[in-house]
Amino acid sequence: MTTPAEPRAIAARLPNRPGVYRMLDATGRVIYVGKASSLRKRVGSYFNKRQDSVKVARMVALIVDIEVTITGSEGEALILENSLIKSLRPRYNIMLRDDKSYPYIYLSKGEPFPRLAFHRGVRKGPGRYFGPYPSAGSVRDSLALMQRIFPLRQCEDTVFRARTRPCLQYQIKRCTGPCVGLIEPDDYAEDVRHAELFLEGKNSLVIAEMAGRMSQAATLLDYERAARLRDQIANLRRAQEKQGIEGVDADVDIIACASRDGVACVELLFIRGGRSVGTRAFFPRLADDAEPESVLAAFLPQHYLDGEVPDEIVISHAVPDQALIEAALATVSGHRVRLTAAVRRDRGKWLRLARTNAALTLGRRLASSASVRERYEALQEALGLDSLPQRLECFDISHTMGEAPVASCVVFDADGPAKSDYRRFNIEGVTGGDDYGAMAQAIERRYTRLQKGEGKFPDILLIDGGAGQLGRVAAVLDELQVTGLTVLGVAKGETRRPGAETLLLMGREQPIFLPPDSPALHLIQHIRDEAHRFAIAGHRGRRQRTRNQSPLEDIPQLGPKRRRLLLTRFGGLQALRRAGVDDLAQVPGISHTLAQAVYDVLHGESV
Known part of the structure; x- marks a missing residue:
């Protein structure tokens, strides 16, 4: 049997060079990965003194072997440590669970009428990518805002080239109809240039230019153009009031950490081009109680070394090896990166806000039922999603032999049913009993409103129906140019018994079958049944009103x-x-x- 003296002897023979060490238990499994400027000193410290930390003492008792990799510098060791933690997922490391590909806003180039669209994945297309954004919902909200100010096309190139008449986006004044020549290329190019300036945070310059063009149009008695520019300026000013960060005109991430009862919350506030584009909460896995400084020291490399790095990162607690982390982030990003913990004035105000949000989010996390979180995590895994869904919508249709059809829309968020966001739609102009047509009408009415900014987009859209319903919904969403949305059809199956549902994921050929005891299936059944209940209640009320009317x-x-x-x-x-x-x-x-x-x-x- 291996004794504790053996790993101590291994540590004594290690070189005084930078590198990465891996602690192994009796089964050969890596239980901890760390970096060091001197492997001998750092690894030896685990065995040469009494450990005050319960976590470290417990880990040291399990170590039977040590593996090391020598690197050229401590910065290289930090990068390798991050890679090994993500691949090996050691038990005693602080782990960032939610590792995802962030979405961007994409503005195409090299064509007469560039496209402004949602993008996630490899950024290899010709054009500019603005972001990253914290979630698909924040991208859609930003795109909806921009469409009200700069009505650029969002449709795919194949759709754009095939159009012979303006689409619904033109009718609701969210596009200027370049596909059928309803706008001059020069005017469209001006909208593109202003959209770029807006995404770069140069709102004041855009407003000044628009004000000059408005005055010129009024002088030329082109009052319709002047009124359109006036409305654009008003929308821009409202956007500034809602999203502007006073005193900040760059890309800045503001990060606050709160920890309690073995749970930590890292709240990340995204500022891009001087605008707040949303927040996102992370819950790293802790091996034991961890101080905010330790959590942030682990979070920063894991979150940024493989992704987009802003020019400045404001953090709530100073972290060990701050200069080393800055150097490593500068190496992978190709630009200087500043980590700042002591901030005042505007940045201090936003850091205080992030601290407050982190504390509140942690409190909700600790107070919420573990089963709710388990269901959302199970749904994320079942559907293969990049991130944990935060908002779900489900639609259902209710009628009696085609009479008084009503569509329901129920919404679930991280806390369960969000009843204040429920909606009903009285279906009109559809043949009695045509559930496909009724569903298409409800989806079109709902998502037209969301495109106009009258609500939040969900992460997942559930439809109570099979492939036919899913196909009609897909056509409506395509017409409305709603992208980046996970759409799931819930078919009842041959036996029509609970637990035998077939799940149809839009874009995937094979159906998904979940076992009856799956927490993900229980969540789907819950929201589906709630949509059914809400639709029936609406239908009964409408039918009664109809029958009481002479x-x-x-x-x-x-x-x-x-x-x-x-x-x-x-x-x-x-x-x-x-x-x-x-x-x-x-x-x-x-x-x-x-x-x-x-x-x-x-x-x-x-x-």
């Missing part, structure tokens, strides 16, 4: 007094239905034409 109210020429006169003369609606046109015309105030209209309505004919 058909005579559908006749515009027939006022309340003459309605009462008819019902009094014939003794009620049933007797009124048995009357002929001539009988109706004998009532004072009822002409033969009006009598014919009453007869037609009572016998199912349109007025």
